[in-house]
Amino acid sequence: MESKVKEQQNIPTSKVQRAAKFLTTGAKVGGNYVKHYAKKVVNPSHTKEELHNNNATDIYNSLSELKGSALKVAQMMSMDKNILPRAYQDKFTMAQYSAPPLSFPLVIKTFQKYFGKNPDQMFDTFTKSAINAASIGQVHQATKDGKTYAVKIQYPGVADSVSSDLKLVRPFALRLLNMNVKELDHYMDEVEEKLLEETDYVLEVDRSREISEACAHIKDLVFPKYYSDLSSERIITMDWLNGLHIKEWLESNPTQEQKNRIGQALWDFYHHQVHNLMQVHADPHPGNFIIQPDGTLGIIDFGCVKVIPEDFYHGYFSLIKRDLLMNEEELNEIFYNLEFISEKDNDEEKLYFKSVFKEMISLLGKPFHVDTFDFSDDTYFEKIFQLGDRISNEKMFRKSRQARGSRHGLYINRTYFGVYNLLNQLQATVVTTKPDWLK
Amino acid sequence: MEKAPAKKAVKTDLKSKIISGYIEHVLENGKEPVSVFKFAKDLKMKEEEFYNYFTSFEAIKSAVWAQLFENTIVNIESQEVFKEYSAREKLLGFLFTWVEELKKNRSYLLSIYKDQKSMDKFLPMEVKVFKSKFKDFANEIILEGKETEEIANRPVISDRYDDALWFQVWFVFQFWLKDASPAFEKTDAAIEKSVNLAFDLMGKSALDTFIDFAKFLYQNK
Numbered sequence: 084m085e086s087k088v089k090e091q092q093n094i095p096t097s098k099v100q101r102a103a104k105f106l107t108t109g110a111k112v113g114g115n116y117v118k119h120y121a122k123k124v125v126n127p128s129h130t131k132e133e134l135h136n137n138n139a140t141d142i143y144n145s146l147s148e149l150k151g152s153a154l155k156v157a158q159m160m161s162m163d164k165n166i167l168p169r170a171y172q173d174k175f176t177m178a179q180y181s182a183p184p185l186s187f188p189l190v191i192k193t194f195q196k197y198f199g200k201n202p203d204q205m206f207d208t209f210t211k212s213a214i215n216a217a218s219i220g221q222v223h224q225a226t227k228d229g230k231t232y233a234v235k236i237q238y239p240g241v242a243d244s245v246s247s248d249l250k251l252v253r254p255f256a257l258r259l260l261n262m263n264v265k266e267l268d269h270y271m272d273e274v275e276e277k278l279l280e281e282t283d284y285v286l287e288v289d290r291s292r293e294i295s296e297a298c299a300h301i302k303d304l305v306f307p308k309y310y311s312d313l314s315s316e317r318i319i320t321m322d323w324l325n326g327l328h329i330k331e332w333l334e335s336n337p338t339q340e341q342k343n344r345i346g347q348a349l350w351d352f353y354h355h356q357v358h359n360l361m362q363v364h365a366d367p368h369p370g371n372f373i374i375q376p377d378g379t380l381g382i383i384d385f386g387c388v389k390v391i392p393e394d395f396y397h398g399y400f401s402l403i404k405r406d407l408l409m410n411e412e413e414l415n416e417i418f419y420n421l422e423f424i425s426e427k428d429n430d431e432e433k434l435y436f437k438s439v440f441k442e443m444i445s446l447l448g449k450p451f452h453v454d455t456f457d458f459s460d461d462t463y464f465e466k467i468f469q470l471g472d473r474i475s476n477e478k479m480f481r482k483s484r485q486a487r488g489s490r491h492g493l494y495i496n497r498t499y500f501g502v503y504n505l506l507n508q509l510q511a512t513v514v515t516t517k518p519d520w521l522k
Numbered sequence: 523m524e525k526a527p528a529k530k531a532v533k534t535d536l537k538s539k540i541i542s543g544y545i546e547h548v549l550e551n552g553k554e555p556v557s558v559f560k561f562a563k564d565l566k567m568k569e570e571e572f573y574n575y576f577t578s579f580e581a582i583k584s585a586v587w588a589q590l591f592e593n594t595i596v597n598i599e600s601q602e603v604f605k606e607y608s609a610r611e612k613l614l615g616f617l618f619t620w621v622e623e624l625k626k627n628r629s630y631l632l633s634i635y636k637d638q639k640s641m642d643k644f645l646p647m648e649v650k651v652f653k654s655k656f657k658d659f660a661n662e663i664i665l666e667g668k669e670t671e672e673i674a675n676r677p678v679i680s681d682r683y684d685d686a687l688w689f690q691v692w693f694v695f696q697f698w699l700k701d702a703s704p705a706f707e708k709t710d711a712a713i714e715k716s717v718n719l720a721f722d723l724m725g726k727s728a729l730d731t732f733i734d735f736a737k738f739l740y741q742n743k
Contacts, residue, residue, distance in 0.1 A: 185714065186610070186611060186614050186714060186717075186718075187603070187607075187611055188607070188611050188614035188615040188618050189614065189618065189710060189713075189714050191601075191603070191615075191618075192618040192622075192710065195622075196705065201601070201602075201603075203602070203603070238711070239707035239708070239710040239711050239714075240703060240707040240708045240710065240711040242707075243703050243704070243707065243708065
């Protein structure tokens with residue numbers, strides 16, 4: 084009898100409901116285009132800016148209602164600022180902060196399920212409503228014996244809906260990111276794998292401990308302690324970090340030295356992870372960083388960790404060297420290994436893509452080419468945006484029949500873009516350390 | 523006088539013995555007993571004794587549902603926070619606890635209701651008692667919601683809110699029957715989402731303000 088039940092793999096009702104949600108968004112976005120062209124007829128100077136704005140609002144609204152992995156995708160897209168038009172960026176960055184909350188009865192139910200106790204039996208106090216929304220859950224504040232804890236609770240069913248959500252997001256991603264189907268699927272697999280990992284809270288606690296211990300020696304960094312006995316598959320309990328998010332902190336007018344100090348801590352944190360640990364906190368969005376009252380940087384949320392494969396690491400970073408002293412053959416080999424070009428390309432394509440990727444990498448590698456880099460330089464970021472815009476509009480790129488770039492690059496690029504963006508927000512000048520073999 | 527309590531205890535014992543005997547029979551054979559005679563014989567009681575408690579198998583099934591309801595109520599009322607809940611949270615609390623009760627009897631419920639078609643149109647007879655009990659409970663919540671203005675008082679429609687909530691409970695039950703997700707997480711999500719929708723619909727919305735405004739314009743034209 085039980086086995087018969089299990090045969091029914093997915094739940095049609097929920098999937099239909101979810102699909103319906105996306106359909107209405109699709110209809111709205113379509114409507115926005117109609118409006119846009121109607122206005123354009125009346126007033127030819129009407130810009131696309133407003134259209135992007137309308138689209139971004141509608142898409143964001145439906146994504147945030149869906150919660151879970153769809154929200155995650157919104158976050159991802161907001162991270163890759165360089166590929167998205169400005170209006171999408173602002174709206175999607177909001178996704179990093181707010182989402183509809185879990186009701187308190189459901190929180191109790193989750194506690195009952197994993198601990199057999201109510202939250203007020205486990206803690207002295209427990210906030211009834213969420214203090215913060217995390218991407219696939221929410222955070223409550225609790226106290227016990229004078230200590231304050233952050234308790235993260237996962238939405239039920241998120242793990243299960245990752246795959247079906249991603250399928251629903253696909254058509255949007257195709258349109259928004261200007262990618263072809265093959266290219267997108269190539270990356271979607273990587274995203275799916277990472278998202279599934281993120282729903283595993285037991286793994287997250289292990290990784291948080293491992294990385295925070297390995298980074299404990301770095302100056303000006305603070306990590307919360309994690310409590311296994313108060314955590315489970317769907318609940319994580321850690322120390323509550325007091326402080327401000329970067330945006331709020333900047334409003335308190337910190338001095339340039341303070342900003343540089345935070346920026347340097349951030350750079351050192353990523354340097355140590357990428358070059359020494361070979362695994363990296365791949366989710367550098369502003370919500371995961373808390374600046375403490377004493378001017379140190381608190382880091383939370385190790386849900387998304389990317390392990391960097393050895394060959395990928397060498398290929399990727401050897402391209403970042405300022406003077407590419409290698410000969411054409413060596414360079415070709417790296418390009419093949421990183422899947423920028425393949426045997427299927429003709430000579431013209433090979434030449435074109437090699438030049439494009441060289442340009443991209445030398446631009447992104449710029450901070451590595453000097454000893455200290457001033458990330459407040461907006462013209463540098465403007466150049467990255469422009470390059471992204473230009474490339475995504477070029478014919479050769481758009482009609483490319485295959486995915487470009489190794490799937491590992493997806494999260495590494497995202498991490499570096501994220502770190503650069505944070506440093507830009509901080510207006511920090513940092514000493515850009517690099518490993519010896521890159522000097 | 524003295525004997526009365528003892529006798530009562532025996533009575534409830536026999537009653538629950540019949541109920542659990544019936545559930546066991548369904549679980550082991552996948553169907554109802556052939557006759558009351560056979561069933562009573564298996565329980566080592568006389569057929570006429572059976573009729574002292576139940577008049578048919580339908581009545582037993584009905585008692586199972588009533589028990590599901592009572593257990594749920596006892597459970598949620600024992601939770602300290604329940605009293606502080608808003609109307610929306612009370613309904614959520616009820617449903618989350620109720621599906622836990624259902625879980626304890628999942629095999630039994632599956633073997634009886636899994637293959638029943640068009641349950642959304644024709645409510646099985648034995649569920650009626652449960653339905654009326656739930657509606658009493660729902661009406662209390664609705665009344666409370668109206669007092670706290672969580673629920674908007676609308677002419678005609680608001681008298682049918684209890685039916686709407688019942689519809690929701692029945693939806694959750696059917697969803698849960700088909701749910702194959704680990705620990706029935708999908709059912710939890712379905713409860714959360716559908717209750718939020720229901721309360722958002724019942725709450726004061728732009729539509730109420732619009733009707734009010736339209737009425738005003740109509741009266742003053």
